[in-house]
Amino acid sequence: MQKTIFITGASTGLGKATAKLFHSKGWQVIATMRNPEKETELNQLQNIVLLPLDVTNSDQIIQTIKNVTNHFSIDVVLNNAGYGLIGALESLTDEQILRQIETNLMGVIRVSKAFTPHFRENKKGLFLNITSTFGLIGFPTCSVYSATKFAVDGFSESLASELVQFGIQVKIIAPGGMQTDFAVRSMDVGQHEAYTQLVAEVSKGYSAEALANYTKVEDVAQIVYEAARDNKNQLRYVAGNDANALYNERISSGAETQVENIKKMFTF
Incomplete structure (x- = not known):
């Protein structure tokens, strides 16, 4: 039986790569983005439905998900929409900080809340929430970005225990x-x-030069796909060589030691 995934932030990057991969595996894909009328690739593929969705618009989230669940049985929700906010805390305006929180954190919370009744009634469903290495490890100039990604990590861990009783x-x-x-x-x-x-x-x-050594977005999309279908009771999937190296260092040496090492890197 064909399965269906709902993706936020599908216009570029990991969202688009994931939409293409799931489509190639025979899934029905609901790909959302702020401006679907500008999309030129996904709209050429069968079994991909493009919908407008701004995850900072709570009313649009509620209405879009209501319409989707009236027409589709959703198996997986990929909360992918987000962006980076980089700079020392002193350099950031309240507007920048609030927009980051609205997009990266509140978007995930609102989309998850809107889909939960659908999953609960079906007694099944999977939320896949994209965080970051900087949702596990703090780094200079990433304080607010990390705040949102650490928050999504904690939100997801708590929600996992809250929804397990419903098969979610x-x-x-x-x-x-x-x-x-x-x-x-x-x-x-x-x-x-x-x-x-x-x-x-x-x-x-x-x-x-650094970018050339990073993980291909298609490889991360593959990890998303595996997480969607491996039937494991695994909470976190760390994706990429650099991410695994940093996370393994934290586990082996401890968070306090890693934090001190990072401080030394940026003591001028």
Whole structure:
């Protein structure tokens, strides 16, 4: 029987790669994005339905999911929509901070809440929530971004225990660096002269040379696909060589030691 996945933020990057992969595996794909009228690839594929969805618009979330669940039985929800906010805390405006929280955290919470009755009534369903390496490990200039991703991690862990009684699973995918245009397309930045040296040092991780060593987005999409169908009671899937190296370091040396090591890297 054909299964159906609902994806947020499917216009580019991991969202689009995941939509293509699930489509190639015979799934029905509901791909949502803010401006589906601009999409030129997914709209050429059968069994992919494109819908407008801005995850900061709570009314649109409720109405869109109501319409979708009236016409489809959803098996998997991929909460993927999000972007990066990079800069020292002093450099960020309230507007930037609130927009980051609305998109990266409240979007996940609202979409999950709207789909939960559908899953509960069907006595099955899976939420796959995209976090980040920086949802497991703190890093300079990522304080607010990490706040949202750590929050999604904690939200997902708590929700998993809350919904297990109804046969609903919650899983977390935590990618490291990916070979996408995320750093250009999906990045908001703050500038403050007191942190020029720090930002320059951190920015080396977003260089073309560094990007070439990151994980291909298609490989992360494959991990998403495996998490959707492996039937494991696994909560976290760390995706990418750099992500696994950092996470394994935290496990082996402990969080306190890792935090001190990161501080030393940026003590000028």
